[in-house]
Amino acid sequence: MQSRRRSSRLVTRLPVGRPRAHQPRLRSRWREVMNASDKQFNRRGSDPVLITGIGVVSSLGNSFDAITDSLLAGRSGVRSVDLGPLARDRQQFAAPVDDIPSPATARLAADPAAFARMDRLGKIFMSPIASALDDAGMPADLHGLRIGLVMGLGAEQLKAWENDFLVGGRLVYEPHRDASLVHRIAGILGIDGPAVTVAAACASSGFAIAIGRQWLQSGWVDACVVGGCDMLSPSGIAAFYNLRALSRRKDDPAKASRPFDRDRDGFVMGEGGAFLVLENRSHAQQRGARVYGEVAGVGMSSDAFHMVIPSTDPTHAARAISLALADAAVTPDSLDYINAHAAGTPVGDVAEAGAIRLALGSAADHVPVSSTKSISGHLVSGAAAFEAVACLAAICRQAVPPTVNLDNADEKCPLDHVPHTARQRRVDITASNSFGFGGANLCLVIRKAL
Structure with a gap:
């Protein structure tokens, strides 16, 4: 119940009040809205896409209020962990999820035991996903309601390979389940609109948000649940360690993730992610939805450079930022905050700082930039969606989250950093960068709903 409580000061409410009705009336109202929206199909492209529901699971908390408090207080979720023989003697700390809340019973009416049978990734x-639907006020029965699902996920079957390794290695190919995870979840929850998984490394959940926004603008769905998550994986940690992407510090875990700091030596793995419910403004108004913000712009590009090393040429990443700003029709100097991808790698942080400066020009001197990975760790497939929620937290609380552990800013990263403590200021327009391994670049512009 705690995850569904929130202070009224955290959200913007549209003029139409949400009907306080039981499920049959809620479904009836939804169908009225759906029928009306069908008539507006050709006008969808100019209808702003709003965020009307949030669901999170992370080391910083499992509700919007909880992670907002943690982000602004700079409370780290990184601690010592033992992930078994594959990860042992490599990185000995991470930001794990300690508790995974079970969905409300009504959401599992078709199969009450479904959640209990799922593995940790599921x-x-x-x-x-279920929390985001609840938060958006969606009815328990979703059949026929034109709702889509886009999940960002990089490696669905990784755990099967790990388990096989521990028993001596018997598999020659990955075992296939009866359905992919996205379709199993859609089936359990009754989401019968389009459902897909997108993989773009560390930008996966950001691309999921972009795809869901496009579906809404095209009129293919009336609402879309978008985002992504990732699970701590011993083999993933071993692989990143061997790539020399992870921090090799052995002292205080909470001080290991140091984006933009001159003494950074790699990132710290995190776990969890976030999902958002997206709707066109006309649809949200008709059903009296609560609104957190707007996905105002999206920009994408590719480095076409290397599978794991960021390009030292900032042009490609800067293009993603510039395209997002143009899509949102905002100028660089109108930005109030940038949530940087900055994971704490020696090369990556410098490359991103260069991209920000190239895209923003002189505005880069006064637009606050921070990396929340300093306390959440790197959530990989879930990072972009989680950091979109961090932007919403900044908008709702009118404060910029800090980069914790930024003791000495690298002179090669000349930005308006926010070290150690949150900065109170007006925050209406934000940008969130996500730059994935292989050169998948994405920027989201998230703003206060107008």
Whole structure:
């Protein structure tokens, strides 16, 4: 119940009040809205896409209020962990999810035991998806309601390979389940609109948000649940360690993730992610939805450079930022905050700082920039969606989250950093960068709903 409580000061409410009705009336109202929206199909492209529901699971908390408090207080979720023989003697700390809330009973009416039967990865996805639907005031029975699902996920079957390794290695190919995770979750929750998984490394959940926004603008769905998550994986940690992407510090875990700091030596793995419910403004108004903000712009590009090393040429990443700003029709100097991808790698942080300066020009001197990975760790597939929620937290509380552990800013990253403590200021327009391995670049512009 705690995850569904929130202070009225955290959200913007549209003029139409949400009907306080039981499920049959809620479904009836939804169908009225759906029928009306069908008539407006050709006008969808100019209708702003709003965020009307949030679900999160992370080391910083499992509700919007909880992670907002943690982000602004700079409370780290990184701690010592033992992930078994594959990860042992490599990175000995991470930001794990300690508790995965079970969905409300009404959401599992078709199969009450479905959540209990899921493996850890399935639960990490199912929990925030169900929470986002609840938060948006969606009815329990979703059949026929033109709702889509886009999940960002990089490696669905990784755990099967790990388990096989521990028993001596018997598999020659990955075992296939009866359905992919996205379709199992859609089936359990009754989401019968389009459902897909997108993989773009560390930008996966950001691309999921972009795809869901496009579906809404095209009129293919009336609402879309978008986002992504990731699970701590011993083999993933071993692989990133061997790539020399992870921090090799052995002292205080909470001080290991140091984006933009001159003493950074790699990132710290995190776990969890976030899902958002997106709707066109006309649809949200008709059903009296609560609104957190607007996905105002999206920009994408590719480095076409290397599978794991960021390009030292900032042009490609800067193009994604510039395209997002143009899509949102905002100028660089109108930005109030940038949530940087900055994971704490020696090369990546410098490359991103260069991209920000190239895209923003002189405005880069006064637009606050921070990396929340300093306390959440790197959520990989879930990072972009989680950091979109961090932007919403900044908008709702009118404060910029800090970069914790930024003791000495690298002179090669000349930005308006926010070290150690949150900065109170007006925050209406934000940008969130996500730059994935292989050169998948994405920027989201998230703003206060107008």
